[in-house]
Amino acid sequence: MLKIENLHASVEDKAILKGINLEVKAGEVHAIMGPNGAGKSTMASVIAGSESYEMTEGTIELEGVDLTELAPEERAHQGVFLSFQYPVEIPGVSVTNFIKTAINENRKAKGLEDMPAKDLLKKIREKSALLEIDRKFLSRSLNEGFSGGEKKRNEIFQMAMLAPKLAILDETDSGLDIDALRIVASGVNKLKSKDNAVIIITHYQRLLEHIKPDFVHVLYDGKIVKSGDASLALELEEKGYDWIKELA
Amino acid sequence: MSKYTEDDLREELKTKEYEYGFYTDIESETFEKGLNEEVVRAISKKKNEPQWMTDWRLEAFRVWKQMEEPDWANVNYQKPNFQEIAYYSAPKPKKKLDSLDEVDPDLLETFKKLGISLEEQKRLANVAVDIVIDSVSVATTFKKTLGEKGIIFMPISEAIQEHPELVRKYLGSVVPTTDNFYAALNSAVFSDGSFCYIPKGVRCPMELSTYFRINEGGTGQFERTLVVADKGSYVSYLEGCTAPARDENQLHAAVVELIALDDSEIKYSTVQNWYPGDAEGNGGVFNFVTKRALCETNAKVSWTQVETGSAITWKYPSCILKGNNSVGEFYSIAVTNNYQQADTGTKMIHLGKNTKSTIISKGISAGKSQNSYRGLVHIGARAENARNFSQCDSLLMGNECGAHTFPYIEVKNSSAQIEHEATTSKIGEEQLFYCNQRGIDTEKAIALIVNGFSKEVLNKLPMEFAVEAQKLLEISLEGSVG
Numbered sequence: 108m109l110k111i112e113n114l115h116a117s118v119e120d121k122a123i124l125k126g127i128n129l130e131v132k133a134g135e136v137h138a139i140m141g142p143n144g145a146g147k148s149t150m151a152s153v154i155a156g157s158e159s160y161e162m163t164e165g166t167i168e169l170e171g172v173d174l175t176e177l178a179p180e181e182r183a184h185q186g187v188f189l190s191f192q193y194p195v196e197i198p199g200v201s202v203t204n205f206i207k208t209a210i211n212e213n214r215k216a217k218g219l220e221d222m223p224a225k226d227l228l229k230k231i232r233e234k235s236a237l238l239e240i241d242r243k244f245l246s247r248s249l250n251e252g253f254s255g256g257e258k259k260r261n262e263i264f265q266m267a268m269l270a271p272k273l274a275i276l277d278e279t280d281s282g283l284d285i286d287a288l289r290i291v292a293s294g295v296n297k298l299k300s301k302d303n304a305v306i307i308i309t310h311y312q313r314l315l316e317h318i319k320p321d322f323v324h325v326l327y328d329g330k331i332v333k334s335g336d337a338s339l340a341l342e343l344e345e346k347g348y349d350w351i352k353e354l355a
Numbered sequence: 356m357s358k359y360t361e362d363d364l365r366e367e368l369k370t371k372e373y374e375y376g377f378y379t380d381i382e383s384e385t386f387e388k389g390l391n392e393e394v395v396r397a398i399s400k401k402k403n404e405p406q407w408m409t410d411w412r413l414e415a416f417r418v419w420k421q422m423e424e425p426d427w428a429n430v431n432y433q434k435p436n437f438q439e440i441a442y443y444s445a446p447k448p449k450k451k452l453d454s455l456d457e458v459d460p461d462l463l464e465t466f467k468k469l470g471i472s473l474e475e476q477k478r479l480a481n482v483a484v485d486i487v488i489d490s491v492s493v494a495t496t497f498k499k500t501l502g503e504k505g506i507i508f509m510p511i512s513e514a515i516q517e518h519p520e521l522v523r524k525y526l527g528s529v530v531p532t533t534d535n536f537y538a539a540l541n542s543a544v545f546s547d548g549s550f551c552y553i554p555k556g557v558r559c560p561m562e563l564s565t566y567f568r569i570n571e572g573g574t575g576q577f578e579r580t581l582v583v584a585d586k587g588s589y590v591s592y593l594e595g596c597t598a599p600a601r602d603e604n605q606l607h608a609a610v611v612e613l614i615a616l617d618d619s620e621i622k623y624s625t626v627q628n629w630y631p632g633d634a635e636g637n638g639g640v641f642n643f644v645t646k647r648a649l650c651e652t653n654a655k656v657s658w659t660q661v662e663t664g665s666a667i668t669w670k671y672p673s674c675i676l677k678g679n680n681s682v683g684e685f686y687s688i689a690v691t692n693n694y695q696q697a698d699t700g701t702k703m704i705h706l707g708k709n710t711k712s713t714i715i716s717k718g719i720s721a722g723k724s725q726n727s728y729r730g731l732v733h734i735g736a737r738a739e740n741a742r743n744f745s746q747c748d749s750l751l752m753g754n755e756c757g758a759h760t761f762p763y764i765e766v767k768n769s770s771a772q773i774e775h776e777a778t779t780s781k782i783g784e785e786q787l788f789y790c791n792q793r794g795i796d797t798e799k800a801i802a803l804i805v806n807g808f809s810k811e812v813l814n815k816l817p818m819e820f821a822v823e824a825q826k827l828l829e830i831s832l833e834g835s836v837g
Binding site: 155156157158159178179180182183184187188189191194195197198199200204205208209212213216248265269 | 785807
């Protein structure tokens with residue numbers, strides 16, 4: 108599904124990603140771990156097409172489509188979803204209005220008509236139940252005054268609504284209490300299928316206890332320095348990241 | 356229509372009417388350029404006005420001659436030469452087109468985005484419409500409904516003939532001829548406008564726009580509106596049109612007077628979309644408007660405005676809260692893009708006891724535009740327990756535009772409670788990227804953010820108007836982020 112080759116990216120001439128290779132197949136869950144400043148969030152942003160970074164080398168393909176030259180919204184239309192570490196506030200725009208706009212813009216890109224209100228309502232009911240979101244929440248301004256947990260739950264709600272091929276969860280566990288973590292993780296597990304893929308970016312092992320990864324990669328200084336199965340996450344939890352630095 | 360320079364404007368002003376050979380008697384239909392007492396008399400005569408009206412105009416003209424054009428607003432422009440304008444011309448005979456194929460495609464594209472029906476597109480673009488009979492009958496139905504309730508709604512020129520006692524009593528009672536330079540000019544030369552009277556205890560059963568839109572095409576250069584709500588009555592009046600108004604007149608100086616008698620309520624909503632000039636700042640309408648309401652005991656007036664057009668906007672819809680317990684509200688969205696300049700706001704003059712006012716102003720600036728809020732809250736010495744709440748929010752797009760807030764507060768009674776809140780924010784890269792990541796392109800994202808920002812005011816508009824106003828905001832800001 109996702110194929111990243113020799114990805115280099117920099118910000119203001121400072122190299123952050125220094126040659127990443129990663130292949131994610133449909134139905135797989137990959138975890139990207141690593142110490143602060145390793146380039147984990149940069150990698151997520153670059154895949155999503157953020158213009159804050161300059162991609163200097165390499166290719167990113169999703170199901171054979173070269174994403175490199177595509178605008179962020181076009182990548183979204185191809186099925187890329189990023190759950191933000193710090194979702195932004197948009198005052199006056201309700202959660203419902205926002206997701207309705209997003210869904211219809213994605214449909215428009217595919218040459219489809221707007222989703223009928225009845226279908227949209229049904230879908231919203233279904234997905235908000237999945238994430239234990241109540242009706243009142245949906246009428247609030249997007250992320251305005253949301254707690255950390257509410258913000259993350261809202262991200263996963265949007266993911267559920269948009270049903271992307273590739274979901275990248277950037278530090279989704281940060282700011283979540285135990286209950287919220289359980290709800291979010293169970294939501295992601297229910298949304299997982301053989302046709303989509305998930306990349307979980309996380310600092311800790313915590314979320315991975317709930318969403319079991321097929322592969323774990325360790326990112327350090329802009330490169331993947333070690334890959335393994337779920338047990339690698341446990342090893343990192345136990346030993347910390349210092350030993351990894353020596354691998355680089 | 357991309358280039359429409361001042362020279363083009365001037366040229367059109369010079370040559371109007373002749374080119375279509377519509378008028379046989381040119382002398383009597385179009386006046387020479389320039390303004391003097393004779394011109395004022397001639398306008399009055401042309402309209403067959405009674406002597407009191409002629410005298411009223413002449414008095415206004417005499418006052419105007421002594422006045423100087425104000426320059427305190429935060430706008431820069433070349434002052435119009437008032438002797439270079441022709442002050443009377445019969446409604447412009449626009450060339451009738453046979454089908455929409457002949458209409459400027461840009462204009463059609465805009466209509467489409469606004470979601471204007473095909474029939475209405477034809478009407479607005481001056482295409483001969485087959486269903487004219489239909490709309491006439493619709494208009495007649497409205498007229499009948501209004502007539503049954505005793506509501507008077509007609510061009511002010513007709514009202515001067517048919518209801519002179521009402522017009523004479525109220526015209527100039529809120530905005531006197533001496534009020535300001537543009538109001539004096541308007542009083543001397545106003546061509547036409549609307550008059551509306553709601554009798555005692557009557558609730559006007561419809562938004563007065565529907566009628567307006569069907570009944571009236573373009574509006575004049577010096578428009579005069581007078582709305583009188585008698586005791587205990589209610590009316591919602593919509594002015595303007597969301598369709599792009601391609602008016603050739605460069606200077607617009609309208610006056611609107613609202614009189615809300617005891618226990619009455621007037622809601623006055625405006626969408627202003629005059630030609631703003633091109634992207635380089637050439638051309639565009641100068642919009643110098645005086646709008647004011649008088650509120651008697653327990654009366655309430657709400658001004659709601661969405662201002663997206665004009666090169667220069669100078670406009671302060673105000674309320675004189677004369678009666679005890681009267682309420683004034685001002686909800687405004689002002690959008691400026693490219694080289695547009697807007698200096699707009701309100702004046703809330705609290706004179707009566709327990710008077711209340713609310714001001715919500717949303718300014719959105721893009722391009723190289725300048726957007727100013729200017730507002731006065733005055734609490735008179737006898738206005739016990741007066742209250743005001745003001746909120747002025749500015750949204751900036753890009754680094755080359757400006758947002759300014761000039762609040763003036765005068766309090767002469769210590770029991771007054773006044774609150775003022777102001778915020779300035781900028782549409783950030785992060786907000787845009789977030790929307791983009793969800794599949795929403797930048798243009799649409801801006802529209803979403805701007806609509807969210809403006810929501811409190813948009814909600815005050817009547818439903819049908821609000822939908823069009825939202826789309827209008829979108830169109831006005833197109834191309835504002837490169």
